Amino acid sequence: MKDRYGRKISFKEKLISFMYGRNGADALGNFALILYLVLSIVNGFITSLVASLIISLLCYGLLIYSFFRMLSRNVTARRRENQAFCSVGRKVRDFFRLARNKWKDRKTHVYVKCPSCKNTLRLPKQKGEHTVKCPCCSERFALKV
Ligand SMILES: [Zn+2]
Structure with missing residues (x-):
């Protein structure tokens, strides 16, 4: 593989230069990917054709969204979305932590x-x-x- 100046570069170097200035992987993108995997597995057990089609479309949407996030050059907007997602995630975690502690200390x-x-x-x-x-x-x- 060669770069634009004709120098030999490895695939890893090519990937690094391709990802330069892009958002890359973040918590929201990873969540979308995990949700995609979970829904894909669940979809294997769905017998209804319509439900299976809807889940498949949702899976494609999640996959496209997570790749869009990774490759996006608008890092400021992606970072803002990720922070909002993390803040919601923290609230959900705090809620379950409190519920667990309430039960433990009842x-x-x-x-x-x-x-x-x-x-x-x-x-x-x-x-x-x-x-x-x-x-x-x-x-x-x-x-x-
Ligand atoms: Zn007070």
Whole structure:
């Protein structure tokens, strides 16, 4: 393989120069690729022709979208989309982490949302009425366990 000046270059060098200035792989593109793979596998078990056709079209769309993201030269826009995707992903992860912790601590702690700053507080589970002081905003509120 030769470059535009006639010098011999390896395939790896050619690929690096082709990808220069392009977005490349990112979390959103990887998610689209993984979703494509999962849907392709699921599609193998679908017996309905119409449903299978819809999933196939969705798969092609995801594949095209992930390649579009990788090869896009508008890195600023792709980065912005990826950040929005990551922010949603963080919220989903935080939600499941909180749900898991609530379940794990269900016998020893209660989780309460501060009425003022909306932060979630983890408090020892003691029966009775208490006054809670939020460590974040110093707001005091009544709590009955
Ligand atoms: Zn608070």
